[in-house]
Each structure stands twice: as C-alpha cells, then as structure tokens.
C-alpha cells in the first residue's frame with residue numbers, strides 16, 4: 001500500500017483542537033513532527049534569548065564586534081521563531097509559548113550569571129550546535145512522512161545554525 005493510502009485509513013483526520021484536517025499526512029505523523037518542531041522551537045527560543053542577553057551584557061576588548069555579531073544572530077533567530085511555531089499550527093497542533101514549556105522542552109541550559117566574552121562565545125557555539133542537532137533529528141521525522149515544507153524549514157535552520165557556530169568558533173581560534 002502507498003504511504004498516502006496508509007494515511008487515508010486513519011479517518012477522520014483532525015487537528016489538536018478537533019477541527020477536521022486532511023493535508024495528506026496522517027494524524028500520527030503530524031503529531032510526531034509537531035512534537036519535534038516544539039523541541040526545536042524551545043531550543044531556538046532559548047538560544048535567541050541567550051544571544052540577546054549576551055548582546056546586552058558582553059564586555060571587554062571585543063565588545064564592538066561581539067555586540068554587533070550577537071545582534072545579527074538574535075535578530076535572525078527571532079524571525080525564525082514565528083516560522084517554526086506557525087508550521088506547528090499548519091500541522092494542526094498548538095505551539096508551546098510559555099517559559100515553563102520552553103524550559104521543559106529545551107535541550108539548552110540557561111547561562112548562569114554573566115559569563116566573560118570568551119565563555120559567551122563558547123556557550124553560543126554549543127547552543128547553535130544543539131539547535132542544529134535538534135533540527136537534524138526533526139528532519140528525519142519530516143522526511144519519513146514526506147513533509148516537504150517542514151523539511152525545507154529545517155534545512156534552512158540547519159544552514160543558519162551551522163554557519164553561526166562556525167563564525168563563533170572561528171573567533172576562538
């Protein structure tokens with residue numbers, strides 16, 4: 001049986017709020033992808049906030065370069081949060097949107113105190129790598145369900161976070 005034929009068996013197809021929804025992806029697959037995207041949203045929000053925090057609080061001889069680099073990164077990350085959350089909604093599920101949910105879902109720990117500039121760069125390298133790993137796991141899930149729009153979004157996020165990690169890593173060498 002084809003994948004779409006298998007999907008059709010689980011009628012009626014419904015969204016999280018009980019409204020009929022049939023975009024050719026089974027309820028089970030949509031739930032699994034939405035769960036992966038929720039983890040990505042939590043990681044992305046935590047990284048966004050940490051990067052903005054470091055934009056405010058960085059000190060030292062690299063101040064100008066880091067203040068600007070952190071702003072470039074958090075601005076892009078802020079925009080992406082909306083794309084991730086709205087993809088979850090398009091799949092018929094609710095997006096997490098509270099600090100409590102983000103802390104529970106995120107794989108990234110919040111920074112303690114105010115790290116020095118080098119520690120900030122190290123933490124942001126790890127944060128960007130963590131988001132990339134979460135996006136890569138979600139991509140496997142989206143690919144398995146032939147969910148091209150989610151796969152496209154995740155590919156773009158992977159590109160951004162791997163590049164951010166490289167730029168930050170380069171400042172440590």
Ligand SMILES: [Fe+2]
Pocket residue numbers: 055071
């Ligand atoms: Fe600013």
